[in-house]
Ligand code: FAD
């Protein structure tokens with residue numbers, strides 16, 4: 001069996017994984033870093049981000065306190081005020097660093113950042129690259145990372161499980177599956193999980209196919225605290241094209257630009273729920289749309305941008321306009337059908353203010369982590385920001401606490417793996433699960449059938465761990481489904497007092 005060694009293993013090549021690697025290698029070129037990613041380097045949610053990054057840059061019209069209050073209000077009062085303040089205050093520095101590494105964002109005629117307005121923000125503060133901010137972020141970060149020869153990127157390598165060892169357990173790396181179907185361990189004293197979200201639990205999602213919650217599922221299997229899995233955010237305005245998976249997003253910035261949400265009777269019905277109408281936070285807008293759909297029996301509502309200047313619309317949203325046109329809905333001429341779709345996992349693997357999980361040796365950052373930033377509902381464009389800040393915090397912690405003292409032991413025996421179930425069954429069951437989870441969230445299915453399906457499937461996988469990615473993803477989706485349902489049935493949100501307790505345990509275990 002092949003065994004690979006590194007100082008640091010990073011799982012995931014989105015904004016969290018890449019910015020973490022760049023920061024570490026810029027400050028300590030001696031480090032040997034292995035980055036595993038299950039697809040191509042740039043494939044992940046980061047690349048599809050549209051709206052942008054929320055940062056207070058306009059000190060005349062905006063201030064940190066306002067961004068902090070908007071974030072706390074969106075969170076339903078569940079975000080951790082200390083974490084929110086830390087992230088918001090660091091935002092300008094992290095953004096400038098991103099620009100230093102090669103990212104370009106739109107400027108206005110005065111050469112100042114062009115700031116967009118999005119739902120839940122009191123003022124325009126979203127830095128963007130037209131409507132494809134994520135593409136620019138992914139392009140610049142992957143180019144910057146690839147300049148470091150010390151970074152070995154293993155693309156199309158799937159992280160199966162964490163390598164946990166010792167009487168007082170530590171994380172010492174992870175098991176990977178090579179594109180040839182061979183499992184092998186990467187042994188490293190420090191591992192970062194940066195595996196993104198789990199939108200693929202649902203039949204309608206804006207998340208790419210890779211978003212199957214693999215890091216969170218691996219953490220659950222390793223008994224590492226994972227919080228608030230049920231706080232899944234649905235984006236209100238994904239293009240409604242039945243059967244299309246993933247769903248194309250119509251960015252929230254469109255509504256900030258003046259587009260309306262209307263029903264089949266052309267009414268702007270959102271004002272009945274919230275005086276901010278289209279500019280309420282996305283949980284409120286989504287619930288109002290669901291209510292409208294259930295009352296009217298319709299499958300979709302519409303984004304109406306016909307009253308806006310068509311040239312300005314095309315200039316600001318070239319990607320959205322082009323995609324909608326291709327799908328047969330020119331937004332400058334017709335209403336575009338939209339419906340809510342699963343978008344973002346607000347909960348995840350517990351981390352403290354340094355990105356440390358409770359398991360020594362293991363950090364988490366980005367969408368797979370629960371840092372205390374989002375509470376029940378994330379404010380628009382706070383996710384890329386949170387990922388940058390926590391990747392930075394984790395890197396800084398590692399650089400100031402050299403971890404490379406003890407070499408983790410080599411796992412005694414490889415995982416028992418064999419060829420999986422025929423992919424056709426795997427795909428069928430994944431679709432079934434996605435539909436059930438969607439129905440569960442819409443309140444038209446109780447949990448019994450989901451628990452039965454996921455438990456049976458997991459039992460199969462316990463007997464025969466497959467060595468194909470589709471089956472391993474299904475295994476993770478089943479773990480996630482059970483976790484989401486367990487949290488949803490209790491309905492509770494992890495409080496900040498309980499986070500403080502976990503922070504104390506984390507401190508104790510790491511020392
Ligand atoms: P990702 O970018 O999703 O990267 C995850 C990485 O982990 C990938 O490289 C993947 O291959 C790898 N991976 C996963 N599992 C495994 C495994 N088992 N083995 C190996 N590798 C694995 N947020 C904002 O702040 N502003 C926006 O404008 C915005 N727009 C969005 C638009 C869309 C359509 C979507 C889907 C999301 C948007 N978000 C936005 C959310 C934001 O993009 C994500 O939360 C963020 O990019 C997540 O970054 P990440 O690094 O955590 O994960």
Ligand code: SIN
Pocket residue numbers: 049050051052250251252253379380381382383
């Ligand atoms: C969007 O552009 O609407 C997505 C923004 C986000 O997810 O924060």
